[in-house]
Amino acid sequence: MLKNSPAFLVVSWALLFADSPALLASENVEIEFVGTARIPGDARDLSGDAALLENGEPRNRLGGFSALDYSDSQHVFAALSDRGPDDGAVGYPCRVQLFEIAIRPGNAVPVEATNTRTVFFSDSHGLRFTGSSAMIAATNTVSHRFDPEGFRFGPDKSMFVADEYGPVLIQFSAEGKELKRFELPDHLVVANPDADKKKENLANTSGRASNRGMECLAMSSDGTKLVGLMQSALIQDGERTKDGVIHGRNCRLVEIEISTGQLREFVYQMDSVEHGNSEILAYGPEEYLVLERDSLAGKKAGYRKLVHVTLAGATDIAGMKKLPSGNLPQEISPLNRTVFLDFLDPQWKLAGATMPEKIEGLTFGPMLNDGRRCLLVSTDNDFESANDSLIWVFAVKMLSSR
Numbered sequence: 001m002l003k004n005s006p007a008f009l010v011v012s013w014a015l016l017f018a019d020s021p022a023l024l025a026s027e028n029v030e031i032e033f034v035g036t037a038r039i040p041g042d043a044r045d046l047s048g049d050a051a052l053l054e055n056g057e058p059r060n061r062l063g064g065f066s067a068l069d070y071s072d073s074q075h076v077f078a079a080l081s082d083r084g085p086d087d088g089a090v091g092y093p094c095r096v097q098l099f100e101i102a103i104r105p106g107n108a109v110p111v112e113a114t115n116t117r118t119v120f121f122s123d124s125h126g127l128r129f130t131g132s133s134a135m136i137a138a139t140n141t142v143s144h145r146f147d148p149e150g151f152r153f154g155p156d157k158s159m160f161v162a163d164e165y166g167p168v169l170i171q172f173s174a175e176g177k178e179l180k181r182f183e184l185p186d187h188l189v190v191a192n193p194d195a196d197k198k199k200e201n202l203a204n205t206s207g208r209a210s211n212r213g214m215e216c217l218a219m220s221s222d223g224t225k226l227v228g229l230m231q232s233a234l235i236q237d238g239e240r241t242k243d244g245v246i247h248g249r250n251c252r253l254v255e256i257e258i259s260t261g262q263l264r265e266f267v268y269q270m271d272s273v274e275h276g277n278s279e280i281l282a283y284g285p286e287e288y289l290v291l292e293r294d295s296l297a298g299k300k301a302g303y304r305k306l307v308h309v310t311l312a313g314a315t316d317i318a319g320m321k322k323l324p325s326g327n328l329p330q331e332i333s334p335l336n337r338t339v340f341l342d343f344l345d346p347q348w349k350l351a352g353a354t355m356p357e358k359i360e361g362l363t364f365g366p367m368l369n370d371g372r373r374c375l376l377v378s379t380d381n382d383f384e385s386a387n388d389s390l391i392w393v394f395a396v397k398m399l400s401s402r
Contacts, residue, residue: 030397031341033348034103034374035110039063039389041381045097047118053090061085062097062115063389067151067217067279068361068378076116077101077376079361079391080151080161083131085383087211088195092131094121094146096159096176103365103374103393111393119176121146121161126177133165133195143193149360150217150228150279160217162228165193167214169228169256182226182256185263187321188214188234201244206236206321209246215360216280218288220255227288229253229268229280237323238273247273248325253280253335255311265318266311267334273325275303279362286311289340289362291377297357304343304359309335341394343377356390358382365393372397 043062051059067080077099084092098117104110122128129146136143143165150162157174167188171180190207194200197210208214208230215231232238233248241247249272255264270277270292279291288311293304315332317323328334343359344351361378368374372395381387 028399030399031375032105032372032395032397033350034105034393034395036393037101037111037113037391039113039115039391041383041387041389042385043115045095045118046115047095047120049093053085053092055086055090057085057090057383059092060118061383061385063381063387064383065097065378065380065389066149066215066360068363068376068391069151069153070363070365070376071153071157072366073155074153074157075100075366077113077363077365078151078153078159079378079389080148082149082380083133083147083164088131088133088145088147090132091135094129094131094148095119096121096148096151096161101365101376101391101393103368105368105395111391113391119174121148121172121176121178123178136193136195147211147213149213149215149231152217152219152226154219155223160219160226162214162217164208164211164213164215164231167208167228167230169214169217169226183261184214184228184254184256185265185318187236188230188252188254190235198244201235201240201246204235207234209233209235209238212246212276214254216277216290218280218282221282221285221287224258226256226258227253227280227282228256229277229290231276231278232270233273233323233325236321237325239325248323249273250323250325250328250334251277252317252323263318264316265320266314267317267323267328267332268309269328269334269337271303271305278358278360281362281364283308290337291359291362293359295357298353298355299351301344301351301355301357304355305339306341306343306362308338308340311335350392356381356387361391368395 045062065079066082100114135145147164169182190204192203200210212231216229218227238246238248356379358380365374375394379390
């Protein structure tokens with residue numbers, strides 16, 4: 001349910017991983033589904049921008065959420081809208097939506113979401129970023145085409161956003177103005193960007209596959225590092241199908257120290273080459289949850305899981321420009337993975353005809369009064385007016401500690 005004005009106070013809590021034991025793997029936690037907030041597909045945001053896009057759709061439609069995060073210090077949630085309707089075909093001004101989400105287990109309406117603010121993204125001079133795939137920069141200039149897919153709040157009210165086009169990783173102010181760009185490894189980036197996805201894949205021999213860039217972004221539990229995970233294998237790390245699609249299991253995870261830019265890189269192995277990674281979330285010191293899924297909807301959906309991974313014991317592959325598409329050589333250890341939560345498990349009552357295709361946002365939220373911790377998951381409705389955006393809320397209870 002969407003409220004039109006703020007009416008509920010979200011419970012505050014302190015997320016102090018360093019001073020508290022991390023949550024363990026799924027067998028050591030108890031998980032309960034609390035409920036769903038529904039944001040109508042035809043709802044409007046608070047931008048005040050009532051103009052129409054090239055396809056006749058309103059620019060202020062509220063939806064397309066590709067990431068979700070919670071700031072304890074600000075008591076606010078952020079739902080990141082991606083590049084807009086029609087898969088990059090229109091000049092959608094990129095933005096993030098701020099929300100208040102009331103979570104009340106056991107109530108008739110257990111979860112309610114209220115849009116409280118809309119923030120546009122712009123460069124340091126105030127020029128806004130656009131989702132148009134055709135907005136490719138000329139030589140030696142900064143591109144303003146932007147497909148924001150990963151989002152995390154900074155400790156100083158700033159915002160970190162991962163862009164899928166580049167990939168590019170940018171720190172923005174609370175007002176949405178660019179503050180800093182982080183240097184990413186060259187082997188993630190394509191040399192010949194193109195507005196056409198098929199042409200772009202064919203024109204490049206390395207870098208991210210088209211529309212399969214840095215989909216996922218986490219901040220480490222101590223707040224000192226950003227962790228970006230690619231949606232799928234890089235071009236040079238996979239194999240091309242007869243249709244030119246890149247298939248591979250080995251995805252790159254890049255860890256960046258915020259203060260120095262120092263990099264480490266690791267391998268996350270997907271369960272299938274047909275899958276993609278939608279989000280990553282800090283779970284404890286050097287531990288993360290990865291949202292991996294197939295691209296099917298409704299009763300056809302066969303895989304959408306949260307996978308617990310740890311960097312401990314994994315091989316740092318920084319500087320390694322090419323990986324095999326299948327099995328890794330013995331000297332490379334990927335991230336160790338354990339299934340944490342299966343969204344298709346019948347106990348959640350989410351599987352079936354209404355299962356959305358795109359589950360993309362993931363964040364821990366406030367602590368409930370009974371000491372359980374909220375885990376929120378959001379869907380991307382592709383700005384379709386007939387499809388609601390959903391926010392699922394789970395309550396997580398620790399059963400043991402290390």
